[in-house]
Amino acid sequence: MTDAEPGALMTAEIDQQPNMLATIAQNRADIAAVAEDIANHPPRFALLAARGSSDHAAIYAKYLIEVLLGLPVGLVSPSTTTLYGARPDLRDVLLVSVSQSGGSPDLLEVTQAAREAGARTVAVSNTPSSQLFAAADLAVDIGAGQERAVAATKTYTATLLSLYLLVDAIRGGKGEAAADIGERAEATLRDSADQVARAVDRYRFADRVVAAARGYSYATALESSLKLAETSYLQTRAYSGADLLHGPVAAVDEETAVLGVTSTGRGGDVMGDVLAAVGDRGADVLAVGSAASRMPAALRIDVPETVEEIAPVLEILPVQRLALRLSLARGGNPDNPRGLHKVTKTR
Structure with missing residues (x-):
């Protein structure tokens, strides 16, 4: 390449x-x-x-x-x-x-x-x-x-x-x-490849994505939403799992894909109820993280377990690859999204 x-x-x-x-x-x-x-x-x-x-x-x-x-x-x-x-x-x-x-x-x-x-x-x-x-x-x-x-x-x-x-x-x-973050990152990218490919096949025609998480992983939900929006031009929103249930969940339906970030720890522990709630409304749920296997979801992307406070370093890796491959599958160029520049000048 x-x-x-x-x-x-x-x-x-x-x-x-x-x-x-x-x-x-x-x-x-x-x-x-x-x-x-x-x-x-x-x-x-x-x-x-x-x-x-x-x-x-x-x-x-x-x-x-x-x-x-x-x-x-x-x-x-x-x-x-x-x-x-x-x-x-x-x-x-x-x-x-x-x-x-x-x-x-x-x-x-x-x-x-x-x-x-x-x-x-x-x-x-x-x-x-x-x-x-x-x-x-x-x-x-x-x-x-x-x-x-x-x-x-x-x-x-x-x-x-x-x-x-x-x-x-x-x-x-x-x-x-x-200390072993490099090895865990390598394992994350290697072992999630097939799961990411399945997610690309499932979501390449999606129009609306909601990302949600609690605790440290809330940052991952926000970054996931941005990556999908800027590379694949998807309509995305990110919420704290708690905030999602306080109103925005009313807009979730069968046309909504929900990316739930769920790593082992206090934040991930409380995401089960959130993903169950959006699933009951018909949303197509993708769980990402070291606790993904325990979540009510149609698809899962597993991430190696680590202490909760550094899980966001690993969680975002397969989502970056998901954003990359979704963009390519939808005919885009994630290296140079339309209308965007590397440095944005604001005041």
Whole structure:
């Protein structure tokens, strides 16, 4: 397959992830140094700023920080800074700006303004030469290497793993739970291939997809929805499983495909009732995750079991491949979706 063939770039970048993740897990020194600085300046609370796929990674980090560090966390609305000129008092606050490209003007402005307002600022990006890195007090290079396909794949999982290692190191951990993440990622892609192929055959003519999850995996539901929308132009929505049952479930019917992310742990444990409810309404359910075999679903994509807080690094891998192959089956080119660019400039 040459780079010019549709899907060649996205295919290569999906396949690079096991080795990339193993390398990130093994080379923790820079992340540990940033974590030590944060631990030595304990914040009152944390704020997260991001856009797009990076926003989903930030939501994952929100769960990590609240659960593992016991700190309250908020998601920044960049426009309050860029459009409305808000300048809240951020003394003793940790602000983490997540941008794979480091090229979002609004995140740069948010980071600069937060630093001026007294926050301890951290940039998490794949571009150490970016202005965002220069603007922050501290920086984490996620080390994914160049990503050429428009749809983010390896930069997304690299961001997730880097954020996990950062939070784990702040609490004094050494990343033990992620030590074999490369092997688990390789097993995920290898062992899910046939299940992904069956899902492609089943959903290639779908028009509407709802993704749902609870807990840490909510970030995976959000990213799954985005990947399917941007590569296959599907009408997609993502919900917390709890929110789905609080109203939106009324729009679920026989014409709806539901992708339920269900890994072993507290979040996955409560997804059984959610998937049963949408199944009762006639939805075609695909369960993805290490708890998929226990879920009421028409199709399942299994993922190796790991501790719940790093399951999102693995869960998204077969969904990336599903998005890739659905796009190709529907006549698209996932490397270059129409109307999209690698870096989106917003303010």
